[in-house]
Amino acid sequence: MNRELRGGWRKKTIGKKDLVVSTYKIRDEKLADNGIKFEILAKKGGIKVRDWVDKRKMDGNIEVSWKYIKAENKWKWDEENSFKVGRICQQLHRIGLYHMDLKPGNILWDKNGEIAAVIDFDECRDEKIWELEDTTNTLSWVLVSSGNDKRFIDGYKSGGTKIGENDIRKKLLKYLTMRQNEGSPTAWIELAKHRLEGYRQEVKSRQLKKNELIEYRANNKNKKIVLVVGAFELLHWGHLEFLKKAKMMGDLLIAGVASDSSRKRLKGESFPLIGEQTRAETLCFLGNIVDGVVIVDEDNVETELGLLKPEVVVTTIMDWEKGVRKVREEEIIKSYGGKIIKIKHLGPQVSSSKLVERVATMKVEQILFGGASKKSMLKVHRRLKINKEVKVENLEKLGNKLKKQKKKIVFTSLSADLFHVGHARFIQKAKSLGDVLVIGLPSNKSLRELKGPGRPIVDETARAWVLSELSFTDYVVVFDERTILKCLEELKPDVFFTVKEEWNQGLVDSPEAKLMQSIGGKIVRSDRMAPFISASKIIDRAAGELIKEKFAGVLKVAKEEPVINADFDPFSPQAQLTAREKGFYEKVWQTAEGMKCVFCDLKEKYIVTEIDGMVLTVALYPYTDGHLLIIPRRHIESMKELSMEEEKVVFELARIGTRLLRKKYGVENSWFLVREGNGIKVGKTVKHLHFHLIPYQPEVIKMTEVKLNILPETVAQSLREERKNG
Known part of the structure; x- marks a missing residue:
């Protein structure tokens, strides 16, 4: 209450909205409502609000007026609020006022959600050169108040004023940093988002x-x-x-x-x-x-x-x-x-192609003969100068130095064996969370213990050198321990950035989490930045391509003839479980081509239940365990041949099948599939109308690659028992 009003005063109006010099909460027993907001207007000099309110003192050089404003602050802004703040910011600029402190505490809202008044013009400027600064400063307040930047800009543009969005984005970093230094709890994450977007644009520009x-x-x-x-x-x-x-x-x-x-x-x-x-x-x-x-x-x-x-x-x-x-x-x-x-x-x-061949050969030899070399394949035989390297024993000194410089330290760790774009994006995101990024790199010894024999492929010195050349890397530290706990203890970073999936179990009780909590730091977990690429996948793909090339003829025979028999039995358990996976499903039907229609000759041991000539049965050659079929007894080929009653029975059997699969095998979701038409063109091998009920497995990308474990006959028997008992 001892704050003094500074400088001259101005009062202007936008429509019915007053622009107010300053507002204070006044506590006075004479007022029925404690905490009422007042508008204080001063012409000359300065005045202490408490003196004026309590004693009604008037100085000959000062004129003071006040009135009650029926409005409140909003400390969190939604999208619509953001639009209105953008609009009022533009309206102020149009009359030559650049507020420079347009924050939640200085905007009052009426009960209808409209802006009733803008207050506190102590920092106000009236030169147009402040337009960009004021717009950017206001946008920073929108972001840290849970607002929406795009809606703010839309609101600003709604008055017909052009706005340099790129110029605003460039300056936004400065004002978000100010919000962070002022103690805004959300400024840090908004600052990180803004930095990350800038970093991505930087990479994209190349x-x-x-x-x-x-x-x-x-x-x-x-x-x-x-x-x-x-x-x-x-x-x-x-x-x-x-x-x-x-x-x-x-x-x-x-x-x-x-x-x-x-x-x-x-x-x-x-x-x-x-x-x-x-x-x-x-x-x-x-x-x-x-x-x-x-x-x-x-x-x-x-x-x-x-x-x-x-x-x-x-x-x-x-x-x-x-x-x-x-x-x-x-x-x-x-x-x-x-x-x-x-x-x-x-x-x-070596060239890139020779390197791929080496990686592939290493993996094939490991599979065929077991074991693996204990030496890295790509070893640096001379000393590389790594400008950004720091030793574990020097981390404490580095941390203290950076903290004195008021730098926010981020620590992350990755192996970077066979460096790829996922590593680069991960490092980029880590850097966005602070000022200085320190990357922990497991040594050859540490990585071998973590990943197993055959790793690392690339020597620790070579990996550290690659990481140090990235523009987002500030320091690299190679450590021998199995975990990064020692690095965290020495460095004491503000942020520990890690991959989400590695922390799904025991995060709260982990030594790393307890340490970060004890020093007041944050743990940020992220999804993988390129989930479909990894060193392991690269190695396996290289090995697979090598095998395909060198063993093409052998693989063809193995695929077509999974078991060598003088006569092929299409209904054997081996055929049922592996026909789709091994790729000889068509051979099954070529063998059975001269036989009676398999759906007209349904075997009782495969049937789960039957209603009015419609059968719920297991698929003889399932895509997944629990794959069911709904088949009419009479031989028809098209949906249009079904009666209305038969259609109702189809869906009743689908409900029964879904319930049985859930109770017996815990299947939460299933696909219901009908193939209308005839023949292979529509993926229908049997020319007899049938409906599929297939348990949905989200991790499965190709149905033909699923390994089956339960014989169709066993599935049928267990579901019959479940229906009988249920």
Whole structure:
């Protein structure tokens, strides 16, 4: 209550809304309602509100007026509130007022949800140069008050005023940081969202399209552009050495990433292991080295050379020896005065394709012969200088130093064995949560204990070097322990960022969680940033492609003849459980083609129940355990041949089947499928109308890959008993 009103005063009106200098809550026994809000208007000098209210003192140099405002603050803003705040912000700007403190405490709302008054103009400016600052500052308050940025901007635009959204986004970081420093509990997460969006735009800006190369050249006509072309599959330190060496030859480095189609032409159907867009995006995270990335045909870059006209083209000697680079390309480069630099493979001295083959061979040998090498496949045989490396014993000193600098520290950990885009995105998101990112990297010893024999594929030094070259990485620490607890104890970060699935069990009771709680830190869990790619999947895919290529003939026989018998029995348990998975389902029906219609000759041992000539039975060749069929006894081929009564029975049997599957096997959801028409074209092998009731398994992507465990006859017997007992 001792706050003084400063400076001169102004009172203007927007429609029926007053703009008020300041408002205070006054406690006075003479007032019936404690906490009433008053408008205080002062012309000259300053006045202490308590003195004026309690004693009604009037100074000869001051005029004071007050009135009751029937309105309240809202401390949380929804989408509609955000729109109205944007609109009032624009209306103030239109009359030349830039509030500079338009927060929840300074906006009063009436009972109808409309803005009744804007108050506290102590920080107000009246020069137009403050328009962008005031708009951005107000938007920061919208975000930390649970509001919606898009609706705020819509509200601002509703008055017909243009708004520079990109300029606002650039300045927003400054004002969200102010909100965080003022103690807003939600500012931190909004700040992280804004940073992450900025980081993503930064990465995206490096992804170039072929038709953008002319403009890129024009915008950088005074810069020396270097072009490199490669597959960049299984990105490793050798690639980074190659790229860094190329970057030193000019001002800007453009990386041409081999298209999927060109990789297949050059290396065969087993390539590429990783798609072109994924490989290109991964390179875009190397912002300290790579300035732009464009997808090209690896075996023909004539068009790109003509559009970009790079001063330097860096290639490997092997590309010329194998005919990947052409004489025509050399002629184009020389025609505009460019030059070609030919160098050897750096790093592990192997190409991307050879590296894929090595990884695949390692996995196949491990499967066939058991065991695995205890040495990393890709080992650095010389000391690499890792500028961002910090030792575990120095983490405490680093933490103290950063805290003195008022930096928010984020710690995360990942193995980064066979580095891929999922790792890069994860690190990017971690960085958005604070000012400094420290990455924990398990050593060779630690990773072998965690992942098992055969890992890591890439040596710890090489992995640390790759991580240190990412623009979002500040420090890398290699640790020997099985967990990151020691790192957390020494560093004492503000935020520990981890993968959600690794913390599904025992999070609250974990030593890491207890430590972070004791130091007042936060744990942020995230989904995987690229759930369909991992080192294990890359290894398995490489091995699978190798096996397909080398053992194609053997696999064909194994698939077609799972069991070698003189005569094939289509109704054997082996055939029933493996017909769809092994791919010989059609052979079953080729063998049974001359037999009576299988649905006209239903066996009692497979039937669950029957109502009025409609049968609920198990599928003889199920997609999943518990797969049921509903079949009419009479031989019909189309839905239109069913009577209305038969249609009702079909759905009654579907309800019965669903209930039995839930009670006996815990099936919560099922698919009900009818295939109308005849023959294979509609996926119907038997020319007898039937309906499928298939237990739904969300983890299953391909039905034909499901391994079955329960014989159809066993399912039928158990469901009959369940129906009898139920």
